[in-house]
Amino acid sequence: MLRLKVLTFDVNNTLIKVRNSVGQQYAQVASHFAVKVNADELGKAYRALYKEQNKKRPNFGAESGITSEQWWGEIVHKSFQQVGYTEENTLAKISAKLYEDYKHASSWHVFPEVKEMLKFLNKNGVCLGVISNMDERLIPILQETDLAQHFAFILPSIQAKCHKPDPKIFQQVLDRLRIPAADCAHIGDNIEKDYYGAKGVGMNAFVIDRDKTARQQHNDIPKEQFLQDLTELETKIFQEIK
Structure with a gap:
């Protein structure tokens, strides 16, 4: 019963x-755009920024007037900036690909x-x-x-x-x-x-x-x-x- x-x-x-660590995933996607970064450093930056973003704009920006893609994009941009990569147009492409990739089983x-x-x-x-x-x-x-x-x-x-x-x-x-x-x-x-x-x-x-x-x-x-x-x-x- x-x-x-x-x-x-x-x-x-x-x-x-997540199949790979976030740092590895971010670094792998960046490599498609000829950007080389340290996956461990990137992962460390991501973890701190995720906590900060979650506190500042909880629930993926649902009450902050931004989309979830923008919410994640801010984390991606800041994570790469903290490890020394700052080219905005390429970061926008990396961010868009990451957002799409995480929809898929791969x-x-x-x-x-x-x-x-x-x-x-x-x-x-x-x-x-x-x-x-x-x-x-x-x-x-x-x-x-x-x-x-x-x-x-x-x-x-x-x-x-x-x-x-x-x-x-x-x-x-x-x-x-x-x-x-x-x-x-x-x-x-x-x-x-x-x-x-x-x-x-x-x-x-x-x-x-x-x-x-x-x-x-x-x-x-x-x-x-x-x-x-x-x-x-x-x-x-x-x-x-x-």
Whole structure:
């Protein structure tokens, strides 16, 4: 008998991950335009600028009057500028290609167990959905990676007009489905955004912890709430009939 009727998933680092590091990806695209940069330095610049941009203009600029492509373009331009490349016309071309490339499956790696586990959950009558802090490319990404077909709904934060861990993004799903939070669980890799965000509206929650590091750092979360991979969901969603 099903214990949980609805499962929602984070995407990045839960179902899929970037195929190469961002620094490598950026440097590789730059090489198509005869631009040579250090991938490690570029990656370091990107990580700092991403955090800064997320704080300054959260949710991909949804409330800042800019498009997500402009939002990412600012990060790309500043990342290259910090490692010494400043030619604006070429940076615009690099930025446009990167934005387009990340729509496609070639930029992403699907974790090995994901497709079979989603099929298993579909077969057993579990309603599946996505709640992810991503821009409008989320749906084409899931289509290209052959995952979209498994989900009844896909909610990117840019469409929701709010982002995890804001409880409003989880509540939107509960309101649409008209289902008690106790019948749902959210699965993601981020403790604050995924685990506590979902728990904040009364949902169950599990942390995907593929390298077993998160469970060592968070003694406040019961060990049974951590999953090494999605196959462990099988024992979580059913309950014995007594």
